[in-house]
Amino acid sequence: MKNFANLMKQASQMQSKMNEMQEKLAAITVEGSSGAGMVTVVLAGKGDMKSIKIDPKLADPNEMEMLQDLIVAAYSEARRHLDEKTKEEMEKVTGGLNLPEGMKLPF
Template sequence: MMKGLGRLGDMAKIMKQAQEMQGKMAEMQDELARITVEGESGAGLVRATATCKGELTGLDIDPSIFDPNEKEVVEDLILAAIKDAQAKASDRSQQEMAKLTEGLNLPEGMKLPF
């Protein structure tokens, strides 16, 4: 009869761990909104800044690239810088989440948040 209580204790422990993880996940989401990364293109002529949640927060364009005949090149550089910033934001976000989930023994390839 006491064996059943042992399993309830294990379940309570698991529930407590899940609640703690939920709190840590919320904190991590807030932290990811504050961490910024910078992407660039054209050897730094165009720089884009984004949060690790993927929100674009800044764009810096060197005035030397403003040639009316090079409009398409400038557009391509801007897009490349934004994509670079977004890729870096995604990578950093995954790194931060990996720190949080260390020791959880999650199945390979499983990402959080679910």
């Protein structure tokens, strides 16, 4: 039973660390850009888009398809940055323990 009590204590500590990590991630922002910086997207820690900046040169109605593609590319880059930061923070909490994808703590 002592091992089970220690396991539960460790799980509780990990849950506390996970909560701290989630709060930390919620407070960060990441940026992604495309078209040599002509489109920039800023995401919050939970993936919500906070802002988008578009170079006025792209406002040409004949270039709307390119503008749309650049927005998608900038968002994708920002999302990759966010995923990397999330992974880094998760590794700090789990001590490098590779949890199965989709596994959420607490259990």
